[in-house]
Amino acid sequence: MQKHAESSNIESNRPISKTNKKSTLDLxxxxxxFTFIKTKxxxxxxxxNELLEVxxxxxxxxxxxxxxxxxEEYSAEIVRxxxxxxxxxxKPD
Numbered sequence: 001m002q003k004h005a006e007s008s009n010i011e012s013n014r015p016i017s018k019t020n021k022k023s024t025l026d027l028x029x030x031x032x033x034f035t036f037i038k039t040k041x042x043x044x045x046x047x048x049n050e051l052l053e054v055x056x057x058x059x060x061x062x063x064x065x066x067x068x069x070x071x072e073e074y075s076a077e078i079v080r081x082x083x084x085x086x087x088x089x090x091k092p093d
Contacts, residue, residue: 047091
């Protein structure tokens, strides 16, 4: 049986929050720096402890956004799917 998704914490100080409230942002067609800008704007609109799932078509972009987000004290985890990369971000309280 094949595994469909892989997960890895990217230098996270805190575990990803376990919450029921979650938003999704599909940025598969976006280019840098708009991927980070749109992710940051969405995070600013969210409540504390809410999760944001951001979908990218490129692993490098997912890792770059994760690194930038974590420098601002967010927890982030990258999950590999079939043909996409998902960055799961927890907004701190």
